[in-house]
Amino acid sequence: MGKGGNQGEGATEREAPMATFSWEEIQKHNQRTDKWLVIDRKVYNITKWSSRHPGGHRVIGHYAGEDATDAFRAFHTNLDFVRKFMKPLLIGELAPEEPSQDRGKNSQIIEDFRALKKTAEDMNLFKTNHLFFLLLLAHIIAMESIAWFTIFYFGNGWIPTVITAFVLATSQAQAGWLQHDYGHLSVYKKSTWNHIVHKFIIGHLKGASANWWNHRHFQHHAKPNIFHKDPDVNMLHVFVLGKWQPIEYGKKKLKYLPYNRQHEYFFLIGPPLLIPMYFQYQIIMTMIVRKDWVDLAWAISYYTRFFITYIPFYGVLGALLFLNFIRFVESHWFVWVTQMNHIVMEIDREPYRDWFSSQLAATCNVKQSFFNDWFSGHLNFQIEHHLFPTMPRHNLHKVAPLVKSLCAKHGIEYQEKPLLRALRDIIRSLKNSGELWLDAYLHK
Secondary structure: OOEOOOOOOOOOOOOOOOOEEOHHHHOOOEEOOEEEEEEOOEEEEOOOHHHHOOOOHHHHHOOOOOEOHHHHHHHOOOHHHHHHHHHHHEEEEEOOOOOOOOOOOOHHHHHHHHHHHHHHHHOOOOOOOHHHHHHHHHHHHHHHHHHHHHHHHHOOOHHHHHHHHHHHHHHHHHHHHHHHHHHOOOOOOOHHHHHHHHHHHHHHHOOOOHHHHHHHHHHHHHOOOEOOOOHHHOOOOOOOOOOHHHHHHHHOOOOOOOHHHHHHHHHHHOOOOHHHHHHHHHHHHHHHHOOOHHHHHHHHHHHHHHHHHHHHHHHHHHHHHHHHHHHHHHHHHHHHHHHOOOOOOOOEOOOOOOHHHHHHHHOOEEOOOHHHHHHHOOHHHHHHHHHOOOOOHHHHHHHHHHHHHHHHHHOOOOOEEOHHHHHHHHHHHHHHHHHHHHHHHHHO
């Protein structure tokens, strides 16, 4: 139990003596209406403030009742600035006899990881090469220009149209990887500049919402492959993933779809439909429901530019069909790249691991090559990206040997595979999960 001091939200560091708490007490405050967390042994009551959290209330709420030190350091580039907002939330600290970590997390792994991050900082691996990102933006704009010129010069026949669609799908995929960099605050030192450019790229170049992406994607990074916390494994009963979920569905005789065939129908409703149907609907509805008028204005600027450019060649209906075909092609690219690092890994309920171990359990890498780096937006270094989300992607390969060494020291598997095998493993994983479901459905 807490000892002394004010335990209500809004206590400050000036209060003396400061209240002390046990982990047993802190872990009780992990409800939607009652959320405490620990950062650097300090206890914060985030219950009311979480709704104002720039990254969304869910991502910070996922750490309620836990130590969030490494997640806090991973997501924020200017810790001193952020701590100013935390002072009114401080209600106490861990009791002296309490360990710094909850639930028996491995303190040696945590200490070694923090030393590794300090080494990466000393190696300037968080320093950005601005020319790298300028060239990425330039090649996206070049593809947009080439696409328009192809239709302008060669006309709107089938061959020029298909070629243009693939060029634009490529530019959209690359813009998706680029907005990801700015969304993670990995380009500029000042968060404000990252946010501004992020809105331009995801809004004006892609027609999507920066806030929608932030709130969704940061949850994924905070708790990757954890049911009810990572939205990327919320499959809306369309697929069953990992080992625990298919067995649970089977035991409960849940059969929304024939999951033993999910590795086959994945090709019909996974890559083809995620962006043009599910994401597109979710993005538009999120902006309207949340009254996110700034993001909506950016998205409208994209659609305005696209239709002004292509309605003269295809008419209104033709331009609309053209847009959805582009997104159909892009969706395949996006789904295969993003799932090859995660869906094949452990997917389960909350195991309460340390930051390093939790990211390694949920991510794997694809071997480096110039093509793989470009094709995946350097997400072939998914392990390093998840450990250091604010590190510029051009430096991820430099920190990889240090991560491998730490894995070897603690007996943690570091998975790295060729691109084609990584893509095949998606289907293999879906097939295995489907078979687990069928066995449980028939026999348990």
